[in-house]
Amino acid sequence: MHEILSPQEMGEADRLAAEAGGAGSYPLMLNAGAAVVAELLTRFADAAGYDVLCGPGNNGGDGYVIARLLHERGLAVRLWRQEVPPAGTDGARAADECPLEARPLDRFAPEPGWAVVDALFGAGLSKPVEGPYAEALEKAATAKAPVIAVDLPSGVAGDSGRVLGTTLTADLTVTFFRKKPGHLLFPGRKLCGETVVADVGIPAAVLQTIRPTCRENTPALWQTLLPRPERDTHKYKRGHVAVFSGPPTATGAARLAARGAARIGAGAVTVLSPAAALAVNAMHLTAIMLHRVEEEAELAAFIERRHPAAFVIGPGFGVGATARLFTEIVLHPASGTAAAHLVLDADAVTAFAEVPDRLFAAAGVSRATLVLTPHEGEFARLFPDLAEDALLSKLERARQAAVRAHAVLVLKGADTVIAAPDGRAAINTDATPYLATAGSGDVLAGMIAGLLGQGMPGFEAACAAVHLHAEAGRRVGPGLIAEDLPERLPEVLCACLGEEK
Numbered sequence: 001m002h003e004i005l006s007p008q009e010m011g012e013a014d015r016l017a018a019e020a021g022g023a024g025s026y027p028l029m030l031n032a033g034a035a036v037v038a039e040l041l042t043r044f045a046d047a048a049g050y051d052v053l054c055g056p057g058n059n060g061g062d063g064y065v066i067a068r069l070l071h072e073r074g075l076a077v078r079l080w081r082q083e084v085p086p087a088g089t090d091g092a093r094a095a096d097e098c099p100l101e102a103r104p105l106d107r108f109a110p111e112p113g114w115a116v117v118d119a120l121f122g123a124g125l126s127k128p129v130e131g132p133y134a135e136a137l138e139k140a141a142t143a144k145a146p147v148i149a150v151d152l153p154s155g156v157a158g159d160s161g162r163v164l165g166t167t168l169t170a171d172l173t174v175t176f177f178r179k180k181p182g183h184l185l186f187p188g189r190k191l192c193g194e195t196v197v198a199d200v201g202i203p204a205a206v207l208q209t210i211r212p213t214c215r216e217n218t219p220a221l222w223q224t225l226l227p228r229p230e231r232d233t234h235k236y237k238r239g240h241v242a243v244f245s246g247p248p249t250a251t252g253a254a255r256l257a258a259r260g261a262a263r264i265g266a267g268a269v270t271v272l273s274p275a276a277a278l279a280v281n282a283m284h285l286t287a288i289m290l291h292r293v294e295e296e297a298e299l300a301a302f303i304e305r306r307h308p309a310a311f312v313i314g315p316g317f318g319v320g321a322t323a324r325l326f327t328e329i330v331l332h333p334a335s336g337t338a339a340a341h342l343v344l345d346a347d348a349v350t351a352f353a354e355v356p357d358r359l360f361a362a363a364g365v366s367r368a369t370l371v372l373t374p375h376e377g378e379f380a381r382l383f384p385d386l387a388e389d390a391l392l393s394k395l396e397r398a399r400q401a402a403v404r405a406h407a408v409l410v411l412k413g414a415d416t417v418i419a420a421p422d423g424r425a426a427i428n429t430d431a432t433p434y435l436a437t438a439g440s441g442d443v444l445a446g447m448i449a450g451l452l453g454q455g456m457p458g459f460e461a462a463c464a465a466v467h468l469h470a471e472a473g474r475r476v477g478p479g480l481i482a483e484d485l486p487e488r489l490p491e492v493l494c495a496c497l498g499e500e501k
């Protein structure tokens with residue numbers, strides 16, 4: 001159930017199911033209507049009546065089925081519409097079979113105590129919602145009527161979660177077969193209220209033909225790849241992670257990342273510090289090691305002697321030439337030394353703002369995995385054209401950026417998207433807003449490096465870290481500060497690995 005389908009893929013699922021069933025697509029519409037009614041009767045059973053707003057397509061078709069089924073149960077129903085579905089469509093057939101008299105949508109006036117069924121537009125939304133459609137949605141919103149949206153709140157784009165024109169906030173959205181990006185990406189996720197996925201009789205086997213590449217970020221995606229130490233392991237086998245520290249006044253971010261790497265299981269973690277910051281770092285580090293790296297030669301020597309498995313560069317590091325130089329050395333160490341994986345975060349992302357192609361070229365020919373972890377602001381510095389393209393969803397932006405950068409892209413936020421250059425993508429859905437606090441991204445960068453260092457592949461490492469970070473955040477809740485996150489990891493990992501203490 002964790003596949004996420006684009007509206008086009010959903011149309012394909014619909015078509016394949018209709019073909020396989022032999023009875024066309026109308027039975028799916030009947031099932032969709034029945035599924036919405038079942039939810040209505042469970043959650044809005046005490047409504048005095050139901051106002052069903054029907055659009056001109058198959059979303060409206062679902063609405064006619066819903067109105068008929070509610071009417072057949074003897075419930076009070078009013079049906080409102082602007083345009084009739086075109087002849088020959090499932091929507092037209094549903095309208096024909098509905099005995100209720102349709103009222104003009106522009107006369108819609110919500111009744112106190114009545115619930116509203118929004119069946120104006122779903123997957124087929126193709127332009128901004130305006131005119132009588134927009135007015136009807138605004139009236140329902142103003143009246144604060146309970147709203148159940150069919151497939152999507154009308155006006156929310158299924159592929160992106162963006163609002164086209166006007167929409168409303170639903171209490172409940174019932175979608176069919178699988179969720180679409182619009183249910184998970186903001187603002188769509190908020191506008192949907194709770195989203196329920198109903199079975200309308202489309203067999204899961206159609207997914208083998210469609211082969212969707214986007215998933216909801218659940219443990220099923222990566223759980224089997226989570227590192228578990230062998231009984232006869234030793235600390236360097238569990239991955240040595242190195243984190244670059246900034247100058248004396250900006251060392252905390254690197255230590256947060258280092259702590260994240262250590263707590264997620266890296267066997268050894270070293271903070272690489274400029275000389276002037278060694279004392280301040282030393283005062284705050286215990287299990288985590290400290291090593292002076294300020295110049296190119298020191299970094300090369302550290303790599304040659306200690307063979308770290310993964311690096312983090314960026315948190316608190318500064319945006320100058322050193323960030324670029326160290327990045328390139330890590331991605332292309334001296335010949336004969338295997339390149340370590342690299343998580344490039346925060347300042348190191350910004351450091352390439354003027355020369356993004358230099359980073360992408362270095363990643364393209366590196367044997368190591370590069371993981372980029374920008375928030376939206378940092379993303380816009382590295383990929384200004386993608387950030388400015390209003391037609392691209394967050395999912396699509398992350399995907400295109402991953403291909404361009406030859407990197408796993410973690411586009412952070414309330415709806416973090418993880419994308420791999422091979423086209424796979426995941427949307428994280430369980431983060432808590434308490435994660436929006438300084439330093440929490442630094443911990444995440446360290447966690448990703450910690451998993452990479454233990455041998456987890458890049459996409460799965462990034463997905464797992466994002467999920468475990470969110471789970472740690474949820475367990476802390478109100479009052480969360482970044483320092484709390486690594487400390488929650490033992491219990492979060494225990495639960496995820498199914499290990500007893």
Ligand SMILES: NC(=O)C1=CN([C@@H]2O[C@H](COP(=O)(O)OP(=O)(O)OC[C@H]3O[C@@H](n4cnc5c(N)ncnc54)[C@H](O)[C@@H]3O)[C@@H](O)[C@H]2O)[C@@H](O)CC1
Pocket residue numbers: 010011013014028029030032055056057058059060061062120121122123124125126127128129130133150151152176200
């Ligand atoms: N794909 C499936 O498997 C199933 C789909 N079903 C329903 O079918 C819906 C998709 O049906 P359609 O493809 O007909 O799409 P919609 O009914 O969502 O919308 C398309 C219609 O609305 C018009 N339209 C779009 N945006 C408009 C706007 N802003 N202002 C005015 N008119 C606008 C279009 O010209 C077209 O007539 C789904 O959302 C779902 O509710 C269900 O019946 C069950 C099965």
Ligand SMILES: Nc1ncnc2c1ncn2[C@@H]1O[C@H](COP(=O)(O)OP(=O)(O)O)[C@@H](O)[C@H]1O
Pocket residue numbers: 346375412413414415416431432433434435436437438439440441442443444469
């Ligand atoms: N509203 C939100 N809901 C859930 N998670 C959020 C929200 N805002 C930010 N986050 C998460 O918090 C972290 C913040 O990272 P970042 O912006 O890099 O901050 P910092 O640089 O201070 O560490 C990211 O993991 C991001 O996905």
Ligand SMILES: [K+]
Pocket residue numbers: 059118119120121122149150151152153154
């Ligand atoms: K709708």
